[in-house]
Amino acid sequence: MSHNIFALVDCNSFYASCEKVFNPDLIHKPVGILSNNDGIIVALSPELKKLGVRRGTPGFKIDRSFIRKHDIQIFSSNYTLYGDMSGRVMQTLSQFTPDIEIYSIDEAFLSLTGFGYMDLTEYGRKIRETVWQWTGLPVSVGIGPTKTLAKVANRFAKKHSYAQGVFDISQHPDRRKILEWVEVEDIWGVGRQYARMLRRNGIKNAYQLSQTPDKWVQKKMTIVGLRTAKELRGISCIDLEEDIDPKKEIVSSKSFGAPVTDLQGLMEATATYCLRAVEKLREENQVASQLTVFLTTNRFKNEPQYANYGTARFPVPSAYTPDFIRASQNILKKIFRAGYKYKKSGVMISDIIHESRAPLDIFQSCYLDDKRKIIMDCMDAVNRKMGNGKLTYAAAGIRCPWKMKREILTPCYTTSWKHIPTVQAV
DNA sequence: TCTGGGGTCCTAGGACCC
């Protein structure tokens, strides 16, 4: 058995970097990308980080004069652009190993097991340069014997400029020193709650966690935490997951652009989220038999608060949008209370199976071969071709005052012919 | 005025069965 080697390749400031690729004016400027609804900052260029702005800061809380003074550039998030750029990066990475796990929109684990005869730092450099050449995006590469250590190495590569974006923890003479450098909250798998608990117990860094007895770790952090501790010691417990398994639940939820007070408004917004969620369900050729609807007021406001949810089950699994919209309306009627300013609602579809395995109803018909599927396929085809939302349901509303805000959106440079950048000779 | 959205996994406890 040869020992494992993992590389974690991670795009630096991914969303901000994507914007910079297509707008050279932004190079060297502090750039921030907002979440949906132009809510909080979710991505920051290094220049913006340097100014002390933190991820999670609400956009409106950044001082206008501060923005002007430092020429800060703020944009709504353009997921179409980022999704397309992500695909290009992953495509590029696939050239370097047959075994790749796309872990998120901006990072991938590569298995380099069996590549040990090479200088892996050198190989990492080559990966980095190639991605840069082919996509214009900067990445960092961390290499190690476990996924968790590859994460540590990646962090090290980012933080220390002499590493030039690539670090192989296996080649470092003093593993302990590296692990002591990693604060406990920066370990992959340790979130806010566990970090606080560990600190209370005197465990402040990755080295200390790796030296803590198994029994204690498992008791306090379940088997998941134990895996993390073992991985820090170099024992690989988390495998590469190459095939994407079908979703077990699909969530669609959004804050409203403006507060909603009436049942009708909530129904329309929620119907829109149903639409999206069931669309995603059909994309994977799945059907589902459970729908959960939830709603909540704005917890940041000093006003009466209310949150609730309800669930409906279908006798036979479905992917027929009207089934879901109707169910969502019934749930809302039950959980709605008048007199509140609602900020957000959402739906969750669960109990999902592949359509070919869906049970029949008492009439021996199933979603797959009755006309409901034909209607849905037709709608999906039209919307794919003509643009999302061309065909919709009246239940989803017409005016939609609650629709999300995206006021400073950049063009879809790579996915829309209209938005292809033009070059002019001067 | 304005504070994100979409996922996964594990465990404890209750229901139910024999």
Added chain:
DNA sequence: TCTGGGGTCCTAGGACCC
């Protein structure tokens, strides 16, 4: 007088990730 025990399935809640 004595009031079981073990297995399985489901759900809610809590943790984590990006």
